[in-house]
Amino acid sequence: MKSVLIFSGNNDRAIIAFCRYAMLNNISFSIVTNGGNDLIFNTAFKRNVICTREFNKLSIENILFYVENIRKNSGVDTVFILPSTEYLNRFLINHKTALEQNNIDTGLCGKKLYELISDKYSFSEKCKDFKIDVPKEFDEFPKAYPYIIKPKLYKTTESKIDKPTIITSKKDLKKYWKDKDLKDYYLQEYVEGKSIYLLYYFSKDGNYDVFSQENLIQQYNGGSMVLCKSSNYHLETISEKFGELFTSLNFSGLVMVEVKLHNNKFVMIEANPRLWGPSQLILDAEMNLFDSFALDNELLKNVKKRNYKKDVWYFWSGGIVDTLYNKQELTYYNFKKKYFITNYQEILKNEIFLKPDTLNIYLKQNKLNEQEREIN
Template identity: 30%
Template sequence: MSDCPKPSALLFSGHNQRSVVALARYLKNNDIDVCIASSGSDDPIYHTDYSDLVVYERESKKVTVELFNIISRRTNGRPLIYIPTTEYINTFVLRNRPAVEKSGVRILLCDRATYEEVTGKQSSQRLMCDSGPLSTPRMLNWDQCITPCVIKPKQNISSGQALYPIICTDKETLADTLRTIKKSEYFVQEYITGTSYYLCGYLATNGAFDGYWQRNIAQQVGGKSIVFAESCSNPGIETNAVTKKLSCAGFQGPFMVEIIKSGPTPYYIEINPRFWGPLQLGIDYYPSFLDGFLADYFGKQRTSGGNKTPGDHKTYAWFAGATNFDIVALNDFKLPQYKEFKKHDVYNRPDTIRLHGKI
C-alpha cells in the first residue's frame, strides 16, 4: 500500500457560491477531503456546515502565487488539487501554472491555449459551430446594429476585469452601450429567442463524456443567472458531435454549454469550461455524471450511492436570486410561484439553511 497522503480538493469560496456549496456537499459525501479558501470574514461559507473546512481567510480578492503558497503552508504540505469554479481564478492559474504547481497545488485543467479557445465568446463559436450540429447567431457589423441584439466580449477577462454580454432590447440601451464599450474588445450578434437549454457534464481525460440536459425556466433580467430550471431529456441535439469538438480541441474537464432552440434550429450561445451555478441539479438528478471527475482528480472509480442512469427529473431554484433581482420567464414558460422558488432553493437544506433566502 502507498503511504502517499490522499489529495484534498481546494475550493475558493465567495465566487460562484452555489457551485462551491454543491461541490462541498458532493465531495464530502464521497469521502474526499475538502479545503476551502474563503474570500474574507463575510464569506457566506461561514454560515454553512462547511465553515470548519476553511483553511485560509483571504485578506483581499486579489489572486497571487503567494496566495497559493500560503494555502499550501496552512495545510502542512498536504497534496491539494484546484477545483475550477471561477473563470477569474482559472485564468490566473493557467497563466501562472508552473509557479502555482510549485506551491504544491495541482492544476488539472487543460492547457492555456485550449482553455482560452474554449472559453472565449468569439473563438468558441468557431470551434463549436464548424460543420454542425449547432448554428451560430447572425453576426452584425457595428454600423448595422439593430435591436434586439447582444454585444459580447471576445474574451471573458480583459485587463484584469471580467467582461459580460450586454443584451440590447431598445435603442437607448444600444446607444449607451456603444458609447461606453471599447469596440475592439467586443462583437455583436442578433438576439435569439427560443427554449434555453444547458448541456452539462464532464469530459474525462480518456475522452469519455457523461452529462445531462437542463431546461431553463426563469432567469435574472439581462441574461444573468438562471434562477429556476429542471432536468430534461435531450431536446434533439447530437450530444456526441458537440462533445467530440471539445475533445478534439484538447479540452478535458467540467463544462456547461448554453443552447437556445428556436424552432428546429439549435443555436450555440456560450460555454463555461468550469463548474456552473446550478450544479446541484445535476448532482440531485444524475450524480454518476461526475464519476469521471472523481477518477481523474482523486483516483476514485464510483460515485457513492450513484445510479449509472438518470433518475426522475429534478427541479432547481435559487430563491434569493429570484426575490432580490428582477427576473423573467424564458420563452413561453410561466414564472413559477413563490413557494416553488422557496421549496427548491439550493440553500434550503440542513447544511446551508442559514443561507436560505439570504443570498
C-alpha cells in the same frame, strides 16, 4: 488521495454544491474565503475555512502558503485546487508551471485550449467548423432590437468582468458602449426559444459523460438561472456534435454549453469550462459528472452507480428576490408564471439554500431575518 482547496466568495451556489458532494463522499477539502463577508461563513462549511484572503486578491505566493498549511494539517502530498470560477481558472493556468513544481493540481487544460473554448468569439468560430449553428452576426449596430454585444476576449478588472449584454434600446446601448472600441466586440442577434444547458465531463482517456437541463427562469439581462429542471436534451444529436468538437481538441474537464432551441434548430450561445451555477442539479438529478471529475483527478478511488432522474427541479429563490428588489424583470423560457405560482410548494423543496447546511443564506436572501438573527 488528494486534498481539495476551494476558493469561495464567487460562484457560490456551484461551490456549495461541490462542498455537499465532498461531504457525502468523504473528500477532504479546505476553504479560503474571499474577505470577511464571504457567504460561506453563513453555512455549515465554515468549519472547513483555513484562511481568509483580501477581497478579490490572489497571488501565487499566497496559494503556496495555503497549500503548505493543508499539507501540515492533512499529511497529503498533492493538493487539488477546485476550478470554480473564470478568473481563478485563468489565474491558475497562467501559473501552471509554478503549481506543478509544488505538487498542486487543477485538472485544467492548457492556456490556448482553455481560451479557445471560454472566449466567446473563438468558440463561436470553432462551432462553425463543426457545422454547429451560431447566432447571426452584424457588422454594424442593428436598428432593430434586441441584439447582443459580446466581448471577443475575456476582460476583467478587480471590480468587474466585461460580460455579454442584451441591448433593448438606444438607452441600453449608450449606457453600455461608453469608452469601448468595436474591434474588441462583436454583435449577434438575440435568439428566442427554449434555453438549454448541455452538461459535460470529458475524461483524460477521451470518453465523456453528458446530461442536460432546461432553463425556465433567468435573472435580468442574461444573469443567473433561478429555475431549471433536468431534461433529456442531451440525447439529441446536438450533444454528439459538441462531443466530437471537444474530443477533437483533446479537451478534458467540466464544461457547460448553452444552446437555444428555436424552430427545431439548436443554436450555440456560449461555453463555460468550469463549474456552473445550478451545479446542485448534478446531485439532485443523480448525474455522474462530479463522480467522473473526482475519479479522473484522483479525489476518489470508486463511486456508486447512479440512476439519472429527469424533471428534477433546481430553484434559487434568492435570485428572484434580488431581481425584484432591484426592480428588474425576470426572463421566462417556455414557462408560465401561473404554473410557477401554482406549483411553488413543490418547487420550493429543491431550493438550493433551503437546507440545514445553508439555512442562514436562505433567510438572508429572502429577507426573512431583517434583524440578522443567526441560526446556530
